[in-house]
Amino acid sequence: MANLQIGDSKPKSIYYGNNKIKEAWLGSTKLWSSNVPTFVAVGYSGFIAYSSDAGITWNNTTSGVSDDLNFIVASPDLFVVSGYNTSYILRSTDGITWTKVDTPFSNVDSMTFAQSKFVVVNGSSTLYYSTDAITWSSVTTSMYNMYSIEYVNDRFFATDGSQAWYSIDLSTWNYFSVPTIYPNVFGGGGGTYLIASSSTTNQIIATSNNGVNWTSSNVLYGRRVYDIEYGNGYSIMTTINDTDYHMVAKYSAATWSYSMPDLVRKRRLAYSSTYGIFGTVASLNYNFLYSTDGITWTTVTNAFTKNPTSIAFKE
Structure with a gap:
């Protein structure tokens, strides 16, 4: 102020x-x-809610659909939402009024925004991208069954669950070897790259300072990673083990630290540089959690009226 x-x-x-x-x-x-919503959360049965005060209070809005929604990403001007096994996306400039747009793809597995493009993969060798989430173009790659894509620092990363590739421009993809079993989630920032495994029995995190040479360590004690988000100079990740026991891990200056807030299925993460906070949703108890450092978390209880699955922030 x-x-x-x-x-x-x-x-x-x-x-x-x-x-x-x-x-x-x-x-x-x-x-x-x-009155521009900061955080927007989506969830089951077409649920969408928005918050204009950094997640303290939430308001439901009408999505116009009844399908379960699984991803939301944001550009500086637009929110885009996908659903489970649907052949459409929802787009909104304000997080309140939503428009349904048919797409040439269905069953979105992963979605990101970078280089002024929304990028989608859906378990095939083809990825789709759009600058406005209305008109979509495609790129066919040599990858098999892409189901995860993310942009970190200066490049896109994608995986089919057993191998990993990177691309500077979405057109040319380069295979690289990483010391992880089942690479699944990418993240990092500030010149640091992270790759996490989807295996709870062989959970490895690989780190790199250049995106080429990688170092691995087993630091998550049998947990697989849901999501990684970068902000405030460090990376935060939500994790889960086979007994549904959750943990938040923080990676800063090559050092790991951990916390276990509100242990009921935390899902996607979002970071707000406006407020300097990380936000996440707890999908089984309708709560929103936020933190400035990834270790100490504040819970907004009963923030949602339906189970949330994903969250995004638009600056």
Whole structure:
């Protein structure tokens, strides 16, 4: 907040986010708000909810569909949502009003946004991309059954669950050898790259400073990784073991640390640079959790009215 000494009849404080004025206050009274949702969560039976105050309060909105929704990603201007075994996506500029758009693909396994493109893989050798989530183009690769894709630092990573590739531009893909069993989740930032295994019996994390040479270690004690998100100078990941016991792991300056908040199926992560917080959803108890450091978490109980599966933040 920046205090403005400009008289009692004028706003005394404003809140900036992403170089834009988001709110103006006079004492404890909010005079104006951009009212653009920060976090948006999706879930079962077409559930969508949004929050304009960093996840403290949530409001349901109408998606127009009844299918289970599994992914949401955000660009600076757009939210895009996919569903389980559906041949459409939902798009929204504000997180409140949603439009259904038919797609040339179905059954989205993974989705990301980078290089001004939304990129989708669906368990085939073809990936799809779009700048507006309306018109889609495709790239056929030599990969087999791609089901995970992510952009880290300066490149895209993809896997079929046993091998991994990277690409700078989505057109040319390069195979590389990583010291993990069943590579599944990619993440990192700030010049660091991470690859996690989907195996709970052979859980390996591979780290790299250049995306080419990798070092592995068994640091997650038999847990597989759901998601990795980078912010505040470190990577946070949600994990699970075979008995549904969850843990959050933090990787910072080549050091690992752990916490176990609200141990009921945490799913996807999102990071807000506006608020400097990580957010995640607990899908079996309708809760939203947030943290600045990935170790100490605050729980917003009963934030949702249906089971959430994924979350995104639009600056």
